[in-house]
Amino acid sequence: MIQKANTCDTKNCFMCKNCLPEWHPAIAANKTNLKVKKGEVIFKEGDPVTGIYFVYTGLVKVYKKWDTEKELIIRFAKEGATFGHRGLGNNSTYPVSAAAMENGVVCYISLEFFEATLKVNSNFTYQLLMFFADELRESERKMRNLAHMPVKGRVAEALVALQKQFGTNAGGFINIAISRQDLASYSGATYETVFRMINELVNDGLISLSAKSIRINDHDALSVLAQDIMFP
Amino acid sequence: MIQKANTCDTKNCFMCKNCLPEWHPAIAANKTNLKVKKGEVIFKEGDPVTGIYFVYTGLVKVYKKWDTEKELIIRFAKEGATFGHRGLGNNSTYPVSAAAMENGVVCYISLEFFEATLKVNSNFTYQLLMFFADELRESERKMRNLAHMPVKGRVAEALVALQKQFGTNAGGFINIAISRQDLASYSGATYETVFRMINELVNDGLISLSAKSIRINDHDALSVLAQDIMFP
DNA sequence: GAATTTTTATGACTAAAATCATATTATAAG
DNA sequence: CTTATAATATGATTTTAGTCATAAAAATTC
Numbered sequence: 001m002i003q004k005a006n007t008c009d010t011k012n013c014f015m016c017k018n019c020l021p022e023w024h025p026a027i028a029a030n031k032t033n034l035k036v037k038k039g040e041v042i043f044k045e046g047d048p049v050t051g052i053y054f055v056y057t058g059l060v061k062v063y064k065k066w067d068t069e070k071e072l073i074i075r076f077a078k079e080g081a082t083f084g085h086r087g088l089g090n091n092s093t094y095p096v097s098a099a100a101m102e103n104g105v106v107c108y109i110s111l112e113f114f115e116a117t118l119k120v121n122s123n124f125t126y127q128l129l130m131f132f133a134d135e136l137r138e139s140e141r142k143m144r145n146l147a148h149m150p151v152k153g154r155v156a157e158a159l160v161a162l163q164k165q166f167g168t169n170a171g172g173f174i175n176i177a178i179s180r181q182d183l184a185s186y187s188g189a190t191y192e193t194v195f196r197m198i199n200e201l202v203n204d205g206l207i208s209l210s211a212k213s214i215r216i217n218d219h220d221a222l223s224v225l226a227q228d229i230m231f232p
Numbered sequence: 233m234i235q236k237a238n239t240c241d242t243k244n245c246f247m248c249k250n251c252l253p254e255w256h257p258a259i260a261a262n263k264t265n266l267k268v269k270k271g272e273v274i275f276k277e278g279d280p281v282t283g284i285y286f287v288y289t290g291l292v293k294v295y296k297k298w299d300t301e302k303e304l305i306i307r308f309a310k311e312g313a314t315f316g317h318r319g320l321g322n323n324s325t326y327p328v329s330a331a332a333m334e335n336g337v338v339c340y341i342s343l344e345f346f347e348a349t350l351k352v353n354s355n356f357t358y359q360l361l362m363f364f365a366d367e368l369r370e371s372e373r374k375m376r377n378l379a380h381m382p383v384k385g386r387v388a389e390a391l392v393a394l395q396k397q398f399g400t401n402a403g404g405f406i407n408i409a410i411s412r413q414d415l416a417s418y419s420g421a422t423y424e425t426v427f428r429m430i431n432e433l434v435n436d437g438l439i440s441l442s443a444k445s446i447r448i449n450d451h452d453a454l455s456v457l458a459q460d461i462m463f464p
Numbered sequence: 465g466a467a468t469t470t471t472t473a474t475g476a477c478t479a480a481a482a483t484c485a486t487a488t489t490a491t492a493a494g
Numbered sequence: 495c496t497t498a499t500a501a502t503a504t505g506a507t508t509t510t511a512g513t514c515a516t517a518a519a520a521a522t523t524c
Contacts, residue, residue: 064373064376066380070379072375072376074375086365086369088361089364122354125358129320132361139372140306142375146420147420188375190481190483195503196504199503411472412473424514428474444472
């Protein structure tokens with residue numbers, strides 16, 4: 001990671017948007033902008049927690065490994081999003097890894113300054129609490145899905161979630177460059193199984209492909225597959 | 233749920249322990265103590281969020297359902313623990329259900345009063361943030377386990393976690409009365425599969441049984457099975 | 465305390481998904 | 495622009511875990 005001064009404008013990240021304007025000079029003085037290359041690992045599970053990150057440009061995946069090869073992608077962080085915040089709380093090492101999926105710039109804030117920010121900006125703390133509550137809810141829904149939903153449904157859900165987060169480009173394709181392996185890791189299944197499910201979804205007419213891109217043709221049907229059937 | 237005035241002492245729950253002493257009379261004035269019976273559902277997924285709960289006595293399971301019969305137990309809340317806090321954030325309905333596993337008393341706080349408490353007690357907000365960070369980390373670890381760890385490992389992990397949370401009684405048995413079905417729901421697998429894994433663990437000599445109780449004989453070996461192998 | 469319901473136990477069978485094996489393309493590196 | 499490396503594609507096989515069926519034992523209810 002190459003240090004690169006004065007890149008971000010201290011306006012667009014989650015922290016900047018939720019802090020007092022008076023605090024912005026302090027943020028500017030304490031931030032470090034880092035250039036990251038595609039594929040670069042920013043921190044790994046087990047590394048000591050030294051700070052928290054925000055994506056200024058690019059795309060970062062946050063994931064956990066299982067026995068060196070299998071991984072589960074927890075979430076994708078795009079412009080403005082925080083990552084590394086899982087290092088908060090009672091533990092001193094990151095419970096997840098983070099890697100850049102494309103070249104970009106991330107903003108790094110030391111834990112000490114971050115904690116000072118929390119103390120000074122009660123609204124930020126409150127907003128962060130709400131963010132954590134949302135993430136926790138999502139995470140527990142995914143736990144339930146991993147335990148009980150078949151892979152096809154999880155792939156359907158992953159596609160719907162990606163389209164929600166990244167939108168579509170001109171041709172109606174989901175606006176993210178993601179490998180099949182990463183899609184599999186995000187769905188919590190193997191590459192081969194996800195490949196087969198993608199084929200089924202294409203045959204069912206619910207999605208269509210063009211090179212690596214995926215277009216959702218029948219959002220409703222896909223949502224039904226991914227559905228959260230709670231009280232039928 | 234039968235209302236029962238003046239039961240809890242406003243000293244032992246997570247909120248009371250982390251608020252300013254000056255705030256305790258306000259808590260006392262705004263709390264409602266409710267008697268719950270074994271098996272009683274306190275709130276269900278999809279119910280509108282009206283408040284947050286604390287366990288005064290007894291044991292509560294927090295779970296999510298999948299197609300009416302399958303469930304995944306997210307966590308157990310014992311004395312002092314919060315539940316219903318997943319209703320916070322950007323949503324108006326509970327994303328989980330909660331049911332009493334034994335007769336007990338829970339303390340209910342309306343969302344309005346709870347939000348006022350957050351505003352007034354910045355330390356409580358901070359502690360709650362740390363609590364959420366811990367829960368999120370746990371939840372994501374479990375996601376990874378559900379995606380990649382075999383059922384036997386998940387059962388081993390569930391037993392280690394239960395012993396950590398509930399301790400052991402005189403005979404060295406894990407101090408919780410839990411049905412095999414609930415253990416299965418907590419492990420994210422079916423009753424039958426968990427039953428077989430329990431048998432294997434008994435045959436391997438790692439655990440032993442007495443009626444419904446389970447004793448961990450070889451904590452280390454069980455931990456290895458449940459292991460978080462990160463960077464071998 | 466007899467009857468009903470729930471929980472536990474266990475074998476047989478099936479379905480789902482992972483693993484293995486191996487081409488075929490792309491993409492990046494020299 | 496050729497070579498090496500990584501990503502995609504796909505069939506065959508094996509493993510794992512879920513489903514079904516049914517019986518015994520416990521616990522609760524009437």
